[in-house]
Amino acid sequence: MIENFLSHSSEHSLDEWLSYLESLHSSEIDLGLTRVGEVAERLSIDFSFAKVITVAGTNGKGTTCAFIEQVLLSKGKSVAVYSSPHIEHFNERLRINQDDVADQPIIDAFKQIEQARAEISLTYYEYTTLAAFLILMSERPEFIVLEVGLGGRLDATNIINADIAVVTTVDLDHQAFLGNDRETIGREKAGILRTKQHAILGEVFPPESVLKYANDINANVWQREKSFCVSFSDDKTWFWQSSSHNFNNLPLPYIPLDNVATAIMVITLLVPEITEMDLIKAINKTRVAGRTEHFKASCDVVLDVGHNPLAARYLSQYVKQYVQNKPEAKVYAVAAMLADKDIKSTLIELHKDIDAWYVASLTVSRGARAQVLAEYLSVAEGSVNCFDKVEDAYKMALSKAQSTDLILVFGSFYTVASIRKLLV
Structure with a gap:
C-alpha cells in the first residue's frame, strides 16, 4: 500500500x-x-x-x-x-x-x-x-x-x-x-x-x-x-x-x-x-474555540469539548452561574461521547443542572450510541431524547428552547465540530 x-x-x-x-x-x-x-x-x-x-x-x-x-x-x-x-x-x-x-x-x-x-x-x-x-x-x-x-x-x-x-x-x-x-x-x-x-x-x-x-x-x-x-x-x-x-x-x-x-x-x-x-x-x-465558546442563535449556545468528569464539574459550575444570572433560563444539553470515556461519571456531574437532554450517537469508530448515554441518564431529573446524529439532536433542542434559554453542547471534539460548523 x-x-x-x-x-x-x-x-x-x-x-x-x-x-x-x-x-x-x-x-x-x-x-x-x-x-x-x-x-x-x-x-x-x-x-x-x-x-x-x-x-x-x-x-x-x-x-x-x-x-x-x-x-x-x-x-x-x-x-x-x-x-x-x-x-x-x-x-x-x-x-x-x-x-x-x-x-x-x-x-x-x-x-x-x-x-x-x-x-x-x-x-x-x-x-x-x-x-x-x-x-x-x-x-x-x-x-x-x-x-x-x-x-x-x-x-x-x-x-x-x-x-x-x-x-x-x-x-x-x-x-x-x-x-x-x-x-x-x-x-x-x-x-x-x-x-x-x-x-x-x-x-x-x-x-x-x-x-x-x-x-x-x-x-x-x-x-x-x-x-x-x-x-x-x-x-x-x-x-x-x-x-x-x-x-x-x-x-x-x-x-x-x-x-x-x-x-x-x-x-x-x-x-x-x-x-x-x-x-x-x-x-x-483570549477566547478558545470549543472551550465554553459562546454563540447567539435563537437562544444562547455554548460549545465545550469537555469529555471527562473534571470537565463536567467545571461545566456544572458554569451552568449554575448562568442560571443564577438568568433565573428564568432553562438549560438544554446536547451530548455525544466516545465509548472509551467514563460516560456515566461525566454525565452524572451535570444531571441535576439540565432541564432536558438531547443525546446522540457519534458516527465514528469509537463513538458511543445514544442509548448508552440515555441509560446512564436514568437518574436525570429532565427528559432524555435520543438521536442518530448530533446535528439532529441540536436542531430539536433549538426548536424547543426559548430566547432566554441555554443550549450546552459537549462531550467530545467530534460533538463540538458537528455543531460549530452550523454556527460559524
Missing part, C-alpha cells in the same frame, strides 16, 4: 496524506518514544533556537497554551503553538503567530518524514507531530508552546526538552493508557518535567507522585497557592500574586480562571517585565 500511495502521483493533497497516515500503524494509540525518537534523530530535530513550554494535564491544556500565546504575542514575540486534536481542520494543530499553517508546508514535511522513517512504523499522531516539528525548525519562532496529546512521559512531544513544563490538572481520563488513579496518572504527566528546569503545577493539591518526581529530579517547582496565589475581592475581579509579581483587579476571563492563573506563572518567568495592563488586555482578548 505504501508503494502504491507514493508512486501513484508525485503530489497528494493534505487529505490524501492524512488518510494514508491513518493506515500506517497497527493501532491508533501506541505510547512510547523509541520509534518517534529514532525518526526525530534521523531528521535532526532541534529546538535550541527557541524557548520551549510543554503543557500537560487532564484538562486545561489548550486554554493555558492560548493565554501564554496571547500575552507573548502582545509583547511582540513570535510564538508557535502545537496542539491536538483539531475541531474542524487539521491545520488548526499548528499555528504560528495565531495563523494556522498552510497545507503545503505540512505536505512537504510529510514527504521528509516518509523518506527518513524507512522501516519504522509511526502512528498518525507521531507522524503529524514530527511534521509540526519540521515546520517549526523552518519557521524558527522565539517561543514554542507544545500541548501534550496523551499523558506526558511517553507522548511524542516529550522527545523535546522543555525550558518550562506545566501540569495543569490531574484527574481520571484515558485510564486504559495512563492508570486508574490520580497518583499513577500524575506520574505519567510528570514525565515532561526536566532537571533544574521550571515546573509549574496548576493545582493546589497535585498528586504526591508529581511532587515526588519533581523533587527526585531537582526540578524548580512553582506550585499553586505555594509559589503563586489567587484571591477574589468580589464576583467581578481577582488578584494574582507571587514573590516577584502582584497583579490587582484582573477581570474575569472567557476561559477557565484556573488556567489563566497557571499561565500567568509561566509568563512571569518568560517575560518578567509583564504589567497588569498587559494581562488585562490578554484576558479580555
Whole structure:
C-alpha cells in the first residue's frame, strides 16, 4: 500500500496524506518514544533556537497554551503553538503567530518524514507531530508552546526538552493508557518535567507522585497557592500574586480562571517585565474555540469539548452561574461521547443542572450510541431524547428552547465540530 500511495502521483493533497497516515500503524494509540525518537534523530530535530513550554494535564491544556500565546504575542514575540486534536481542520494543530499553517508546508514535511522513517512504523499522531516539528525548525519562532496529546512521559512531544513544563490538572481520563488513579496518572504527566528546569503545577493539591518526581529530579517547582496565589475581592475581579509579581483587579476571563492563573506563572518567568495592563488586555482578548465558546442563535449556545468528569464539574459550575444570572433560563444539553470515556461519571456531574437532554450517537469508530448515554441518564431529573446524529439532536433542542434559554453542547471534539460548523 505504501508503494502504491507514493508512486501513484508525485503530489497528494493534505487529505490524501492524512488518510494514508491513518493506515500506517497497527493501532491508533501506541505510547512510547523509541520509534518517534529514532525518526526525530534521523531528521535532526532541534529546538535550541527557541524557548520551549510543554503543557500537560487532564484538562486545561489548550486554554493555558492560548493565554501564554496571547500575552507573548502582545509583547511582540513570535510564538508557535502545537496542539491536538483539531475541531474542524487539521491545520488548526499548528499555528504560528495565531495563523494556522498552510497545507503545503505540512505536505512537504510529510514527504521528509516518509523518506527518513524507512522501516519504522509511526502512528498518525507521531507522524503529524514530527511534521509540526519540521515546520517549526523552518519557521524558527522565539517561543514554542507544545500541548501534550496523551499523558506526558511517553507522548511524542516529550522527545523535546522543555525550558518550562506545566501540569495543569490531574484527574481520571484515558485510564486504559495512563492508570486508574490520580497518583499513577500524575506520574505519567510528570514525565515532561526536566532537571533544574521550571515546573509549574496548576493545582493546589497535585498528586504526591508529581511532587515526588519533581523533587527526585531537582526540578524548580512553582506550585499553586505555594509559589503563586489567587484571591477574589468580589464576583467581578481577582488578584494574582507571587514573590516577584502582584497583579490587582484582573477581570474575569472567557476561559477557565484556573488556567489563566497557571499561565500567568509561566509568563512571569518568560517575560518578567509583564504589567497588569498587559494581562488585562490578554484576558479580555483570549477566547478558545470549543472551550465554553459562546454563540447567539435563537437562544444562547455554548460549545465545550469537555469529555471527562473534571470537565463536567467545571461545566456544572458554569451552568449554575448562568442560571443564577438568568433565573428564568432553562438549560438544554446536547451530548455525544466516545465509548472509551467514563460516560456515566461525566454525565452524572451535570444531571441535576439540565432541564432536558438531547443525546446522540457519534458516527465514528469509537463513538458511543445514544442509548448508552440515555441509560446512564436514568437518574436525570429532565427528559432524555435520543438521536442518530448530533446535528439532529441540536436542531430539536433549538426548536424547543426559548430566547432566554441555554443550549450546552459537549462531550467530545467530534460533538463540538458537528455543531460549530452550523454556527460559524
